[in-house]
Amino acid sequence: MARIxxxxxxxxxxxxxxxxxxxxxxxxxxxxxxxxxxxxxxxADGHEGHGFVFTIGRGNDVQVAALRALESHLTGRDVDxxxxxxxxLWRELVHDSQLRWLGPEKGIMHxxxxxxxxxxxxxxxxxxxxxxxxLLSSLTPEQIVxxxxxxxxxxxxxxxxALAILRGAERGRAEREATLLREGYPAYSTTPGWLGYDxxxxxxxxxxxxxxxxxRIKLKVGADLADDIRRxxxxxxxxxxxxxIAVDANQRWDVDxxxxxxxxxxxxxxAWVEEPTSPDDVLGHAAIAKAIAxxxxxxxxxxxxxxxxxQFLQAGALQILQLDATRVAGVNENIAxxxxxxxxxxxxxxxxxxVGLCEAVQHLAMFDFVAVSGTAExxxxxxxxHLHEHFVTPVDVRAGRYHAPKAxxxxxxxxxxxxxxxxxx
Amino acid sequence: MARIxxxxxxxxxxxxxxxxxxxxxxxxxxxxxxxxxxxxxxxADGHEGHGFVFTIGRGNDVQVAALRALESHLTGRDVDxxxxxxxxLWRELVHDSQLRWLGPEKGIMHxxxxxxxxxxxxxxxxxxxxxxxxLLSSLTPEQIVxxxxxxxxxxxxxxxxALAILRGAERGRAEREATLLREGYPAYSTTPGWLGYDxxxxxxxxxxxxxxxxxRIKLKVGADLADDIRRxxxxxxxxxxxxxIAVDANQRWDVDxxxxxxxxxxxxxxAWVEEPTSPDDVLGHAAIAKAIAxxxxxxxxxxxxxxxxxQFLQAGALQILQLDATRVAGVNENIAxxxxxxxxxxxxxxxxxxVGLCEAVQHLAMFDFVAVSGTAExxxxxxxxHLHEHFVTPVDVRAGRYHAPKAxxxxxxxxxxxxxxxxxx
Numbered sequence: 001m002a003r004i005x006x007x008x009x010x011x012x013x014x015x016x017x018x019x020x021x022x023x024x025x026x027x028x029x030x031x032x033x034x035x036x037x038x039x040x041x042x043x044a045d046g047h048e049g050h051g052f053v054f055t056i057g058r059g060n061d062v063q064v065a066a067l068r069a070l071e072s073h074l075t076g077r078d079v080d081x082x083x084x085x086x087x088x089l090w091r092e093l094v095h096d097s098q099l100r101w102l103g104p105e106k107g108i109m110h111x112x113x114x115x116x117x118x119x120x121x122x123x124x125x126x127x128x129x130x131x132x133x134x135l136l137s138s139l140t141p142e143q144i145v146x147x148x149x150x151x152x153x154x155x156x157x158x159x160x161x162a163l164a165i166l167r168g169a170e171r172g173r174a175e176r177e178a179t180l181l182r183e184g185y186p187a188y189s190t191t192p193g194w195l196g197y198d199x200x201x202x203x204x205x206x207x208x209x210x211x212x213x214x215x216r217i218k219l220k221v222g223a224d225l226a227d228d229i230r231r232x233x234x235x236x237x238x239x240x241x242x243x244x245i246a247v248d249a250n251q252r253w254d255v256d257x258x259x260x261x262x263x264x265x266x267x268x269x270x271a272w273v274e275e276p277t278s279p280d281d282v283l284g285h286a287a288i289a290k291a292i293a294x295x296x297x298x299x300x301x302x303x304x305x306x307x308x309x310x311q312f313l314q315a316g317a318l319q320i321l322q323l324d325a326t327r328v329a330g331v332n333e334n335i336a337x338x339x340x341x342x343x344x345x346x347x348x349x350x351x352x353x354x355v356g357l358c359e360a361v362q363h364l365a366m367f368d369f370v371a372v373s374g375t376a377e378x379x380x381x382x383x384x385x386h387l388h389e390h391f392v393t394p395v396d397v398r399a400g401r402y403h404a405p406k407a408x409x410x411x412x413x414x415x416x417x418x419x420x421x422x423x424x425x
Numbered sequence: 426m427a428r429i430x431x432x433x434x435x436x437x438x439x440x441x442x443x444x445x446x447x448x449x450x451x452x453x454x455x456x457x458x459x460x461x462x463x464x465x466x467x468x469a470d471g472h473e474g475h476g477f478v479f480t481i482g483r484g485n486d487v488q489v490a491a492l493r494a495l496e497s498h499l500t501g502r503d504v505d506x507x508x509x510x511x512x513x514l515w516r517e518l519v520h521d522s523q524l525r526w527l528g529p530e531k532g533i534m535h536x537x538x539x540x541x542x543x544x545x546x547x548x549x550x551x552x553x554x555x556x557x558x559x560l561l562s563s564l565t566p567e568q569i570v571x572x573x574x575x576x577x578x579x580x581x582x583x584x585x586x587a588l589a590i591l592r593g594a595e596r597g598r599a600e601r602e603a604t605l606l607r608e609g610y611p612a613y614s615t616t617p618g619w620l621g622y623d624x625x626x627x628x629x630x631x632x633x634x635x636x637x638x639x640x641r642i643k644l645k646v647g648a649d650l651a652d653d654i655r656r657x658x659x660x661x662x663x664x665x666x667x668x669x670i671a672v673d674a675n676q677r678w679d680v681d682x683x684x685x686x687x688x689x690x691x692x693x694x695x696a697w698v699e700e701p702t703s704p705d706d707v708l709g710h711a712a713i714a715k716a717i718a719x720x721x722x723x724x725x726x727x728x729x730x731x732x733x734x735x736q737f738l739q740a741g742a743l744q745i746l747q748l749d750a751t752r753v754a755g756v757n758e759n760i761a762x763x764x765x766x767x768x769x770x771x772x773x774x775x776x777x778x779x780v781g782l783c784e785a786v787q788h789l790a791m792f793d794f795v796a797v798s799g800t801a802e803x804x805x806x807x808x809x810x811h812l813h814e815h816f817v818t819p820v821d822v823r824a825g826r827y828h829a830p831k832a833x834x835x836x837x838x839x840x841x842x843x844x845x846x847x848x849x850x
Contacts, residue, residue, distance in 0.1 A: 027522045058494065058523035059534060065490040066533070069483065097452045098483035104676070104704065104727055107532015108491070109484060152703040155680040155712070251529070255580040278577040279529065280732040282707060283739055287580070302529055304729075307705040314708055 002043035002079040007071040007116070009064045010036040012414070013057060013424040014355065014387060020196025021386055022056070022353070025222035025252040028196075030056035032387060034355045035063035035112075036419065039119045041079045049123025050413040051115040053326045054354040060424065066112035069099065074116065083124040087147040090117055090332040094149070106304035110329050117330030118360065122410035132331070132410040133366035137173060141166035144371070148336045152307045156314055162339045169374040176370045184401035185366055186380040188216035190353055192235070193248070195220045199234055206238040213400030216244040216271055216380055222252035225264055232268045244271035246298070251275045255284040259291040272298040272320050279303050285317035296320050301327060301351035306336045313344040322382075323350040325360035331410075334364050338372045348373070353384035358395045359411035362402050390418035427468035427504040432496040432541070434489045435461040437839070438482060438849040439780065439812060445621025446811055447481070447778070450647035450677040453621075455481035457812060459780045460488035460537075461844065464544045466504045474548025475838040476540040479751045479779040485849065491537035494524065499541065508549040512572040515542055515757040519574065531729035535754050542755030543785065547835035557756070557835040558791035562598060566591035569796070573761045577732045581739055587764045594799040601795045609826035610791055611805040613641035615778055617660070618673070620645045624659055631663040638825030641669040641696055641805055647677030650689055657693045669696035671723070676700045680709040684716040697723040697745050704728050710742035721745050726752060726776035731761045738769040747807075748775040750785035756835075759789050763797045773798070778809035783820045784836035787827050815843035 016022050017029035033056060039049035053063050073093060074082075082089055093113045094105060102109040125132045136144070145162050189212075192205035202219075209217050219235055221228040228247075235245055247270055253261060258276035273295055277284050279302035289297040300322030303309055312318045321341045323334055341348050348368055350361040362381055369376050381402055388394035391414055393407040405411055441447050442454035458481060464474035478488050498518060499507075507514055518538045519530060527534040550557045561569070570587050614637075617630035627644075634642050644660055646653040653672075660670055672695055678686060683701035698720055702709050704727035714722040725747030728734055737743045746766045748759055766773050773793055775786040787806055794801050806827055813819040816839055818832040830836055 027526070030523065030526075056523050056526045058521065059491075059527045062487065062490045062494050062533065063527065065487045066484075069487050096483065098455065098481050101452070101455075101481045102484045102488060102536075103532050106705070106729060107528050108487065108534060109532060111527075152679060152706060152709070154682075155709060254577060257579075278732045280531070280730065281577060281736065283736045284577070284580060304531060305705065307703045307709075311706065311708045 002041050004039060004074045004077045004079060004082065005042050006040045007067065007074055008038040008040060009067045010419050011060050011064045011424040012036050012419055012422045013060060014422055016386070020194060023194045023196030024220040024248065024250040025195060026250040027056060032355045033057050033060040034414070035060050035067055035115065036414065037067045037115050037119050039074065039116070039123055041123070043079055045127065047123055047126040049119035049126070051117070051119030051122060052356060052412060053111045053115045054357055063108055063112065066108045067115060070112055070116050083120060083127065086117065086120060086124070086332060087149070089120065090147070090329065091149055093117070094329055105307070105329070110305065111326060114326055114328055114330035114333070117332060118325070118410060118412060121331045122412050126409045129408050131363065131405045131407060133363040133370070133404065136363070136367040137177065137370040141170065144335060147332045148339065149332070153310055153336065153340070156310045157340055157343050161343060165339060165342050166371065169371055172374060173370055176374065180366055180369060180404050184403040185362065185369065185376055186215055187383040187397055187400055187402050188218060188380045189214040190218045190382055190384045192217055193219035195223055199231070202231055203234050203238050206235050210239050210243065214383070215400055216246060218246040218248055218274070218382070220250065221247040221265070222249035222261070225261060228265060232265060236268055245269070246271040246274060248274035249276050251278055251302070253277050255281070255287055258288050262292045262295065270295050272296045274298040274322070275302070280308070282308065282311045282315050282317050285312065286315040289317055289319065298322055298349065300324060303327070305329070306333050306340065309337050309340055313340055313346060319346065321346050321348045323348050323361060323364060325350070325357050325364065331364070338364065338368050342373045347378040349379055350381050352382040353386065355387050356391055356412060356414065358383060358388065359391050359393065362395060362405065363410060366404055390414050427466050429464060429499045429502045429504060429507065430467050431465045432492065432499055433463040433465060434492045435844050436485050436489045436849040437461050437844055437847045438485055439847055441811070442482070446619060448619045448621030449645040449673065449675040450620060451675040452481060457780045458482050458485040459839070460485050460492055460540065461839065462492045462540050462544050464499065464541070464548055468504055470552065472548055472551045474544035474546070474551070476542070476544030476547060477751065477781060477837060478536045478540045479782055488533055488537065491533045492540060495537060495541050508545060508552065511542065511545060511549070511757060512574070514545065515572070515754065516574055518542070519754055530732070530754070535730065536751060539751055539753055539755035539758070542757060543750070543835060543837060546756045547837050551834045554833050556788065556830045556832060558788040558795070558829065561788070561792040562602065562795040566595065569760065572757045573764065574757070578735055578761065578765070581735045582765055582768050586768060590764060590767050591796065594796055597799060598795055601799065605791055605794060605829050609828040610787065610794065610801055611640055612808040612822055612825050612827050613643060613805045614639040615643045615807055615809045617642055618644035620648060624656070627656055628659050628663050631660050635664050635668065639808070640825055641671060643671040643673055643699070643807070645675065646672040646690070647674035647686070650686060653690060657690060661693055670694070671696040671699060673699035674701050676703055676727070678702050680706070680712055683713050687717045687720065695720050697721045699723040699747070700727070705733070707733065707736045707740050707742050710737065711740040714742055714744065723747055723774065725749060728752070730754070731758050731765065734762050734765055738765055738771060744771065746771050746773045748773050748786060748789060750775070750782050750789065756789070763789065763793045767798045772803040774804055775806050777807040778811060780812050781816055781837060781839065783808060783813065784816050784818065787820060787830065788835060791829055815839050
């Protein structure tokens with residue numbers, strides 16, 4: 001019987017602050033990094049499961065220490081049994097009472113669980129010879145709800161309600177799978193919009209995004225109102241009237257400030273306003289959403305867990321749900337969040353960029369399309385053209401669309417040489 | 426000019442799981458631990474600042490790694506300048522954009538900032554020759570609001586409103602200080618109520634708590650309803666009718682389950698219901714509070730930061746605010762939370778127990794009494810008789826009251842021998 005024999009961890013950091021890629025109103029100089037974990041087994045197939053937490057530099061070592069704290073939960077386990085019950089494994093890791101105290105269910109420890117869970121999904125997908133999105137889309141509704149912990153969710157979504165959603169989406173799975181393989185999934189581009197870029201670069205990258213077929217772009221805002229107006233004017237002139245332009249404040253504002261600032265950008269016909277304030281502030285987002293309607297509020301990349309997402313949906317505090325592959329506790333918790341979004345009829349537009357987030361999160365959006373919400377309408381995955389070359393199966397984004405991965409695994413495996421070359425300290 | 430020269434960290438763990446002290450519905454076998462930090466300077470006075478994060482065992486090493494990640498922010502700093510502007514230092518640590526990504530403002534990284542901030546307050550209090558509560562109570566309203574970061578709070582509490590609260594409490598400070606020194610501050614006891622204790626031990630400890638003069642006791646509940654009814658029957662019989670008995674579910678329930686379970690305990694005249702569900706669930710607590718009124722909801726020991734506390738107050742989701750000394754980012758953030766509570770007229774009854782939480786949090790409650798809320802009415806600090814012997818200035822709890830510390834510092838210094846004897850790994 002094959003067993004898990006070790007977790008190997010790596011502190012991988014890319015010096016992105018040198019080029020101001022990724023610069024925004026709250027994060028002037030990120031060094032995009034990955035707290036990276038490999039799950040090793042003694043199986044003859046030689047497969048490894050790879051996962052990571054995306055961070056932006058300092059503290060990546062602490063995130064690695066949290067990954068290491070989970071090793072004793074994994075080593076010695078039967079590989080087949082563990083992979084066959086990832087819902088059970090998720091509960092064991094998230095509800096380890098001593099580790100839970102360090103969140104609970106938030107921050108470094110929770111993200112570490114997510115990386116390990118994602119690595120196990122990568123391993124399972126490799127062993128089953130499927131890309132993760134297809135593996136998930138092949139599960140029965142009962143198998144899918146068994147992956148989800150409904151603790152703290154039942155006032156908004158019960159297991160039976162989730163089953164009904166999934167059964168409703170069973171019809172048409174095959175057709176949507178074929179559509180996805182043929183046409184891909186819509187993408188939008190954040191490449192033009194970083195605050196650290198000058199106006200010429202902004203103009204050039206806006207034109208390029210439109211030329212490349214992206215259906216939407218996003219600009220960082222929130223540091224200086226006059227700058228925002230100037231940059232949005234350039235973007236609107238370059239992209240043309242009616243082209244969807246979203247903005248992202250990266251949590252820069254207080255509630256009243258957000259409402260006033262967004263009002264001052266009223267002429268630009270914003271496609272959405274992202275992260276206007278603290279990601280913990282459900283009631284604040286609800287107030288902002290009410291004030292700026294019909295402009296939608298988008299958020300999620302820093303929402304700590306399914307319980308907070310539940311409240312955002314209950315309170316009407318977001319209109320676009322931005323799933324993140326490595327902020328919550330992995331694939332299982334993201335399935336819970338996809339089911340919550342489907343229950344409330346809110347479109348999911350995943351957060352990506354960073355290190356490997358595009359590679360990871362596309363699988364979840366595609367699974368959502370095939371087996372959960374059953375639609376790609378008003379949905380789009382973020383795309384930033386950074387760091388893809390470090391991944392064994394980089395995304396295939398052409399003509400403004402993510403093309404469905406056919407390679408086995410979860411997309412989360414980095415080249416050995418990149419891990420070695422960018423290992424820190 | 427004296428400078429900060431190092432942070433020294435220690436992974437201190439006490440084997441409390443052997444006696445089931447601290448056992449509750451979510452935490453069956455905690456090993457009470459401290460991720461401990463000492464701030465060293467080259468000043469001739471030889472003072473060190475001591476702080477810690479309370480954890481319950483596994484993962485304490487990860488918490489220590491997070492403390493270490495802050496060392497580079499501290500070493501080389503001018504001691505006088507740093508201690509004179511702890512509001513500025515707080516902002517620098519909490520808003521370090523790369524470290525902030527790991528929360529933001531929650532979990533391991535945020536608690537690490539709290540321990541360092543608390544250690545600096547301990548250092549400042551020692552250098553000024555005062556206990557922390559008296560040092561804080563000697564500051565002007567302007568000096569106090571300068572310690573607070575109002576970011577994300579201004580829709581509920583502005584700097585001007587906070588100043589007005591503090592100015593309103595200036596009159597009577599001297600009188601309340603004298604009252605406090607003479608009479609102490611009310612305490613309640615959780616010693617009888619751990620789930621792992623048998624009925625005889627429960628009965629004996631209930632009687633002892635009443636005999637010792639505590640005005641309230643608290644029982645852990647939520648694992649099994651029949652057990653809860655049997656244990657509450659014993660407690661009620663032992664303590665007598667009308668004696669305040671609170672219960673604590675330690676986040677065990679979903680929202681509807683909480684409401685039903687508490688209804689089933691209706692005959693016991695509960696003084697409060699603590700942590701009925703996820704500490705992230707503002708809306709869930711609001712629903713529970715509405716359903717179980719007039720029984721109050723108490724929570725706070727796992728609330729991640731001031732933004733979440735703000736919402737609990739805005740939504741009427743808690744009626745008793747349970748401050749914790751080491752969950753949020755230290756003294757400064759706790760001052761923000763005391764001001765929010767004062768604004769909303771909600772009593773603060775700090776969480777204590779654990780390792781050194783009684784020693785630390787008493788200073789905040791006493792400062793609140795002297796300089797913020799100006800009252801101890803309906804307020805009481807938790808007391809558990811564990812592990813006090815490891816502290817240089819242990820609490821002085823007699824006749825059901827915390828007697829105000831007169832020793833200099835923040836109460837957070839552990840004996841050197843305890844640090845050494847219980848160092849882990």
